Amino acid sequence: MNLSQRDHNVIWHPYTQMKTAPLPIPIVRGEGALLFSEDGKTYVDAVSSWWVNLHGHAHPYIAQKVAEQLQTLEHVIFAGFTHPAAVTLAERLIGILPQGQRRIFYSDNGSTAVEVALKMAIQYWENKGTPKRRILAFRDSYHGDTFGAMAVSSRSTFTAPFWSYLFEVDFIDVPVPGQEEETIAQLEAYAASGTDTAAFIFEPLVLGTAGMVMYQPAALDKLLEICKRHHILTIADEVMTGFGRTGRNFACHYLQHQPDMVTLSKGLTGGTMALGVTSCTEEIYTAFLHDDKSKTFFHGHSYTANPVACAAGLASMDLLLSEETQQHLIRIAQKHQEFTARIRGFSNIKEIRQQGTILAIEFESESGTSYFSNLRDTFYNYALAQGVILRPLGNIIYMIPPYCITNEQLEQVYQTIVGMHRLISDNQA
Template sequence: MSSPVWHPFTQHGLGEPIPLVTGAEGAALYTEDGRRIVDAISSWWVTTHGHGNKRIMAAIAEQAGKLDQIIFAGWTHEPAETLARGLVEIMPPALAHVFFSDSGSTSVEVALKMALGFWANRGEARHRIIVMEGSYHGDTIGAMSVGQRGVFNRPYAPLLFDVATLPFPAAGREQETLDALEALCHAPDAPAAFIVEPLILGAGGMLIYPPRLLAEMRAICARHGVLFIADEVMTGWGRTGTLLACEQAEIVPDILCLSKGLTGGAIPLAVTLATREIFAAHYSDDRTKQFFHSSSYTANPIACAAANANLAIWREEPVLDRVAALGRRQAERLARLQSPRIRNRRQIGTITALEIADEESSYMSALGPRLLAFFRERDLLLRPLGNTVYVMPPYCIDDADLDAIYGSIGEALDTL
């Protein structure tokens, strides 16, 4: 009997194999048929310290025996209070308020609603959102609206709201991007906010731009009073070499989205952090000005306990040293890949990427499924973005597994 499960981003009509994973530890997944699979993309960018981290697993087990779930509207619990305080301590001081949700996409929805609510409660009609070309912020309606339009969301176009789009600041086009942002911010119908993935676009192709451009974009928004939203769902928790990508540009956003590595990747949870000014715009004795957003599992106690364990790991263990070492080890292996088919070899922190020359350079490149199958047959979880191959492993991965990853990429360059 075929499985009734409908998998995400999967065309079931192609009949591609879907391995059954029965366990995981460190940087490895284990399947029903006894295979050991190297998790080269941190199970969709979430697993930071490795699968089955003992500190996080123990925190989950302990909390499950105390309090599993409680409504968070008008009620609270210790894991959420501890986590909010811990986040405020580790994040930039200006981000003083923490709103909980349950995924990266919902953290973006929250950020957009915060921005619009801020202006509405101040009595200012500012509705437009500025986005960057090639961006991706999730698959809910608001998150799709602020992402790149195309194959991901074409069937749902009637549901999406209009946005203003900046060109991606590719080499040689940097000033074009800054000029476009300046013009949009200076327009008579002033925008409400600019949302951006700091330093690297994720699903848009792992495209990297320098910190100075991020800093200049932040400065333009600040000059014109446009709220700056940093979507660090992927880039946060060390992926780019620092706790936050924004640190490398020495900027602080008005609103910050975090998820994925928030719990070390063990369990779903997200937060949207905001400045005192944004919170104050919703603070009133007028009930109509409250922030109208929630989900049933907002600040789930078990998920918060996992995140508290993750924060303890960041406080007490040399995580950034591991990140730096992994970056160096990957850089060595990336540099050793030699092929005339390599295009735009690049790296930031623990993320490496390259394009394989192909007739079609896009997410829908026919090379993508062939690469996926090639790596799966070699016991690797690598999920190319079309003809873009990227590596984003857990920080605990060892040299043997890195050799297997980059060796297979080299083999693919030679044989496919």
């Protein structure tokens, strides 16, 4: 019995209709931007294995640092104890995070990092003696799959069974080009109405699961200015955009106004293992310092600040800040721009969006922009046949590759996308 069949007998996969899905592809090895299957086929990982892999699979430097840590300390309870890797990673994160971030709270993944931020924001106002209960977010946003994270995400088919369990959230439109003034006016009116809003949570510059929807820093700066004027805390969800994806270390580095909190995961460890971070300003941290122990932030996870994960995070940061990686960010962005110029005139392409190393191509679809567009499976299977892993968001193809991807591998992915265009054109002829 091969690995795929063994898997099918015992495993339930995420975001997968197990009744109709084909057997999973058994991956047995990775190197750089490539993954190798049990039957010897090679795939270019053009989506960084769900956006987590920054520097390539099985990176020897990260592996070395993880191995060293495993021989020293694998884990220690983080309530009342600490360890070098956690302290050093926190110090180094504060050194590169958007200005004003002063404290690091560790958790397990992106969803839990968001949960921590939401709880911090709500309890901050409670501790200050001015309780605020409401949260503001963008329509079409996504912040995770735990209950708090689902609540501040767009209501959709994915969350429909749980709507009655989710707390009420206020939404404003995303300030995409041409709609900036309308969104700014929505927030001005909302803030002026005197609602007891604790925080505004947002994906800076790129809404990932919405289809890599992109908007400009100037619009977000204006929204943050309004929030600060009306004493609404701001939470930047940089789980996807952090660590170079947008061309700078963090998407918030494009802004004049900076958030009160930042959530991180995915690329934090270079895709090596799970780790989450919620950072905050000193002002937020100070609101929890009190002789009354009920003011304590009562939140934690068994694997909080796991030493091995922190070691992976430190190794990944070494690589991220290297001149080689910084040049890769520039190179990939330039290659995306060149490819965009090549395909801009294709008749069945509705829109092309690019920010740093992220490229999204939206194809025309009779069902509109939808995760359930019938183009999704066609694109996905075609790409696999070409030896490329792309995970379409309905009729939207996106690339978010590891930074080590070669120009030749990029061209293989680009040619696969061109092939998708031809496939649609032939079907329409």
